[in-house]
Amino acid sequence: MQRYFIELSYNGTAYHGWQIQPNASTVQECLDKALSVYFRQPISSLGCGRTDSGVHATQFYAHFDLQTAIDPLKSVTGINSLLPYQIAVKRVFEVDNEAHARFGATERAYHYHLHFHKDPFKLDRSWLYKGDLDMEAMNEAAKLLLTYTDFSCFSKSNTQTFTNNCNVMEAFFVKEDEGLKFTIRADRFLRNMVRAIVGTLIRVGKKELSLAQFKEIVESKNRCNAGQSVPACGLYLVNVIYPFVK
Template sequence: MRYFIYLAYDGTNYHGWQIQPNGDSVQETLMRALSTFLRQEIEVVGAGRTDAGVHARLMVAHFDFGRELDCMMVADKLNRLLPPDIAVYEVKRVKEDAHARFDATYRTYKYYVATRKEPFNRHYAWRPYNALDFDKMNEAARTLFDYTDFTSFSKLHTDVKTNNCKIMHAEWTKVNETEWVFTVQADRFLRNMVRAIVGTLVEVGRGKLTIEGFRKVIENKDRGSAGSSVPGHALFLVDVGYPDDLFI
């Protein structure tokens, strides 16, 4: 029987979602808790791979178990076993062939930028040292809808078969007087894609890249022509969507 786990985590102390040979990962920590509770080795598959230091307000993962489980009890037990920076919100029974990664219809990320030094959000927002033109950055962001091949924003030498993605939403909005957030939603994301897009939009905001130049970056299909990746600590995975008919 297959189950979806809805969870959140502060990625500060982890080398990303995926199991790594050289450090703690969220996936490994969750698998260890599940295996302890269910008293057998449990494999967990996530909806995606967040990089080192990246957070998730909502991540979805699936696991299999040989009998029916009390989903509320599983969530409660996992929260007792997991460290304070990982929380399970819900466990749901799904169809046997439901897949947390391949069945996701969209994912939504948010990237936070602080326009002044803030001691209380320094772990969750990035502060650039130049003034940014967010109107220009929004104008550039709207050009993302005209393309599907985002090779220019992908980490090099990945194992994916295609660099095509459908971006459904991409917009900068003002959170308060000193903070902005970039929200981007797509059917899938490439490795490092959001951080590379934000880094290139920041070049537009600083006046170092025109709107037409931003288009050319995408059309070049070359990671070297895009801006630097922004730091991971200000990036949050906030939502993952699935068809209703997956759930039992």
């Protein structure tokens, strides 16, 4: 038995997230069907995380095991021919049999995009925000995230995680194409964490929260105190780092 990593990207608009669900179309379901047909054996992949419904990924990894040797370059073309246009395989490569797509990742990064003017080419790919925002204030608040480890206030309740601790390494907004782009990088993320963080930072940008109040929300460890989650359409998983992958 040989383990392989597969790197892919996808537009998540039409899918109910990555992970297989009953009575819902997911990216993992489409990928596993394509892999099973192409390699002519039942295959169940395991992803580096689980993106929510409508969330996109410019870089996503999964692993799967095969009983036979393959040509990785030829496999990319073959698998892509069986996938819908919204899902694209970038590469397939052999890894050690102990390598794990989820637990082997040491860093992940997300982008969140929002724009201020109606644009048909940003539909389902960015959030149309109507109003003014103080980016400087939002960045001051975002810097505070690097000083905390417990992010319970930004996590969905009743999740199956053993800890809500994360090491946030970067968090900042930049102006981009008549809008803003938020970047956040950490060793791990909680369910709904990025969208809840952005929603709370938006409240800072609207002058509804001061920096002191933002700190109180983080320290409260209570999801009810944080802002609403922003729409999924603007969220992208953009980078996943493994010590054994170049």
